[in-house]
Each structure stands twice: as structure tokens, then as C-alpha cells.
Amino acid sequence: MTDSNEFVLQEEAGHVARLTLNRPASRNALSVAMLAALSQRLDGLEKRGDIRVVVLQAEGPAFCAGHDLKELTAHRSDADGGRGFFEETMRGCSALMQKIVGLRQPVIAAVDEIATAAGCQLVASCDLAVAGPNARFCTPGVDIGLFCSTPAVALSRNLAPKHALEMLLTGFPIGAEAALRIGLVNRVSQDGARTGARALAELIAAKSPEAIRFGKRAFYAQREKPLVEAYDLASAVMAENMLAEDAKEGIAAFLEKRAPEWREP
Template structure:
């Protein structure tokens, strides 16, 4: 599964890992309507591909993603309908990432600002090079980062999220790791090794189990404690009926490698 290099979003899959690359470096990979629609289509394609177990979200060029395309937005200043469609399309893509039945790892090189920072926060895991920078700078241009706030506030504490949203200032990768926006900040030469090492480790697991776990993780977060335990008890009981759970437990007890069937 490979998309052409002139696509807005490139797609390459190998050994259970799909790499999705934002491919508009000359536009700082800004999230225009066209790019958002292309990204949505690729995510939908991946969702139905049983050979893909992990997704890496990357970007071409020196900027991961500069957020929305402000030039496109300015051309549509007087169209409330366009602005609403744009933000709804962006929200759809972010929810597709969260609801995708495969873990998504952000590979961040360069700057991720506004909706680009939202993109990082929406991924399940994120690894950035130490030179990466992050911000939600909408407040600086009179457009508060309200939709990026949804993903940001679900990944870092309230005060850290509010500091980013109210000041609009850039933070470095070390700070992003400290507050939980990313998992790791690594040297640039170690970025791919770290990202794909993580992806390979995850891809070696049962795809069915990963799907169950990711879905349950996000659902239980929104529940009161007692409801979360009741829900996850049912999830685990159901999970026990899966072929891969029976195979995994048997393989562990028999001291052998499991033979996943991904079901």
C-alpha cells in the first residue's frame, strides 16, 4: 500500500506499520481543507486494512505542521459556512485518529503549532526530536485555539494546557515531554530508530488485542471510577473469548512464542 509522491498525504506500509506523511512542505504542511480531506481518506483506508497494526504520522520538510492554512481562511473571511466546515473537518480527522483501531505514533521534527499541536496531542503516542517546538498561538492573532484545546486538555494538566493556550508561546521538546504532550524527546539522528523501534514492538502484538485496548482506554477515561471498572471488567471478559487471548496465555504458560491470528 503506497501512495504517489505528489499526493497531499503520502502512504507507505511495510511489516504491519503504515507511515502517513503530510506532504506539503512548501506550505509548512498547513491543514488546508484539501489536506484534511486527503488525510481523512487515508485514515479511512488504513482503518479497514487488516495488514496494518500501527500507524506512524510524519511530515515532509522542516515543519511538522503549522496548523490551519491562514491564507485559505483569509480568503473566506465572510463565509461562516466555510469556516464551520473547515473546523468540523479538522475535528473529524482528530477523532478519526483517536477512534482508529490501531495505535498512532506522531513522529515530530520541526514545529507543531495550533492545529499541528492538536494533531500531535490527538495521537496515542508521540516522539519528537529535541529541536522540535510546540505552541497553541491562536491568542496572538485573535483566534483562540479552541479546537486544539480539546486534544491538548486531554493530554496535559489543566494549568499546563491553559499556560500554552493563554500565552501562545513556543515550548521545546524537553518541556513537551515533561508535561506529557509527547512521550520522548530524542536526538535528531535517533528519531526514526526510536519511532520505528516503538512501532515494530507494538506491531508484533495481536492486532485484535490492540484494537480492544485502544478503544477501551479512551472510553473509560470519560467514565466515573465505578463505571470505568464495570466497563473494563466486561471488556476483559469479552477479550478472554478471543482466539488471540487464548493463544497468548497458552503460549506464555507453554514457554513459546504466540502465533497471533489477529482475531
């Protein structure tokens, strides 16, 4: 089944949906229209119990070049100098990144090209990321007088502070192996990011969708809390998860030495 619109293509195979950023001429920049299209796609998938994993990939020479600087610059002639449009754009981008984190399904970025600025933020906001051998990542806002403050939110939650700040302060691009070493991506696939992401997605899609939903939500919720509160929250989630149908089935299957049969959420 294939469903597409002008900006983001959607293709499904089994329990995995693949979203493809499809504005190669603009290097898949996050214009207002691109933000809206991707957000709409995610909203549709959020409601789909049959889709267990989402892969985000891109067409063209760049995974995503960040914000559309031409679009932003065009609004400098607005009466307010562009402030209103700039604020609206940054709020929309931030909302999209949070939507990815809050999505019931895990989201895997498949990056074969360069991801810059808010494009790097997009990769860091995904739950997992697979890079091809030629992928590159950078936050070069400092080169044009615009510090990547919103990408810093996602980077600082993925990387050690010194790694994140080095990327932000220098704007220097790093390759796939360096991104793997500092934790920006999970693995480098020599067969290409799409192949590696597909294998990872299928592995996760075979697990209990109910357990994955519990786990993703709890992971992000506990991470922002002090240790005691984090354990309190995780303990409550574990108890709730134990009462779920997939946990009953999974434990019974383990004890009976058979394959579990997961129900669709």
C-alpha cells in the same frame, strides 16, 4: 510497497504504515484538501488487518502549521463573511482528530519540526508521540486574536490543566524536553523522531493486534466515565477479550513457555 497522492504519502514496512504530510511549501497546513487526504488515508488503513500501527510524520520545515489561514481568509468575502466555510473547516478538522482516536490501530506522531495550533492538536490527538531533539510545539492563536479552542480539547485531555492553559494563554513555544516533561510526547529520540517512532511502532506491532484493538477502544471509552462506570466498562471488555482467539493463544503460549502466534484480525 509505496502508495502516494499529492498531499499525503503512504509507505508500508511489515505491519507498520507511515503517512507523511507532503505540502512543505505550505508548512503542511490543514487546508480542506489536506484534511480530506489524511482522512482518506486513515479510512483505507482502518480496513487493513495487516497494518497494526500507523506513524504520522511530515516533510519540510514544519510538522504542521495548523489551519491554512490564507484559505480561511479568502472566504471572508463570502456572502456570510465566511461563517459557513469556517464552520465546515472546523467540523472537518474535529472529525479528523476524532477519527485518529477511533482508529483501530495506534497512531504515533513523529515530530522533528515545529507543530503549531491545529498542528499541535494533531500531535496531541495521536495515541503516542515521539519528538526529535529540535521539535517545538505551540498554540499561538492568542497572538493573532484567535484562541486555539479546538486544540484545547486535545491538549486538555493530554496535559495537566495548568500546563495546557499556559500553552493556550501564552502561545509560547516549548521544546522537545519540555513537551516530554508535561506529557505531550512520550519520548525524545536523539536519533530523530522518525527513528524513534519506527522503533516504538515495531515494538507495538509485535504485540497481539486483537488485544491492542480491545485496549485502545476501552482506554478512550473509560476515560470519560466516572470511576464505577469506568470499571464496569473495563471489566466487560476484559471478559470479552478473554474469549478472543489471541487471548487463548497468548495465555496458552505463556503457560507452555513458547512464543505466541497472533492471527491477523
